[in-house]
Amino acid sequence: MQICGTGSLERSLLRGDDMPGTDLVLHELRRALRVTGPGAARTDDAARAFFLPLEVFVVDDAPLHEHPGRVPRAALMSVWSWISRDVLPVETQSYSDEVSRALIAGDHAKVEAMTRVMHDQVAQAMDVVFSQAESDDKARRRLAAQIPVANGVDTAKEILTLLK
Numbered sequence: 001m002q003i004c005g006t007g008s009l010e011r012s013l014l015r016g017d018d019m020p021g022t023d024l025v026l027h028e029l030r031r032a033l034r035v036t037g038p039g040a041a042r043t044d045d046a047a048r049a050f051f052l053p054l055e056v057f058v059v060d061d062a063p064l065h066e067h068p069g070r071v072p073r074a075a076l077m078s079v080w081s082w083i084s085r086d087v088l089p090v091e092t093q094s095y096s097d098e099v100s101r102a103l104i105a106g107d108h109a110k111v112e113a114m115t116r117v118m119h120d121q122v123a124q125a126m127d128v129v130f131s132q133a134e135s136d137d138k139a140r141r142r143l144a145a146q147i148p149v150a151n152g153v154d155t156a157k158e159i160l161t162l163l164k
Contacts, residue, residue, distance in 0.1 A: 045103055046096035047080040049115050050122075054162050071158050078149040079156050086146050087125045091118070123163040130157065 051058070059070045084092040095118045102110040133140040133153075144153055 044077070046092070046099045047077065049099050049103075049111050050080065050095075050118060051076050053115065053119070054159065057158075057162055069158070071155055071162070072151075075147075075149045075152060075155040078147055078152055079159055082147045082152075082156065083122055083126075087129060088121060091121055119163045123160060126156065126160045126163075130160070 054071065057069065057071050058073050058076070059067055060073050061067065061070075084096075095114060098114055099111055102108075102114065129143065133143045147153055147156055149155070
């Protein structure tokens, strides 16, 4: 029997998809992957590391519901995709590669240090993006389309506030 990765199930949970039994399946898959030998870092490890310090502000609620000072878990991957694709693509790729190597090596202190640096870079870049969008209607519409989740721009602004 071939064991699949947990990535697609985890991504569906982050999107807010409610599938009965997913927690049990993920638990068993993770256990099986640990037992079968050393594994590579998951593809979303960089996003996990990036958002981990914000975990206390994350709520398991649909992005449609606004919670001041809180971030819906279902919106995190959309915001990460926007950061990776449109805000800091080169820096995000480098961060992802380095985080994967550090996690494989078990160097969690290095992951934390890289994450702090990445937070600062993302906060500065997001400030620029949001400033441009304030004065340019076309940029504001483009920004809303780049974060394809309900209240995506507001969620990204909330994350920016938390990063600062």
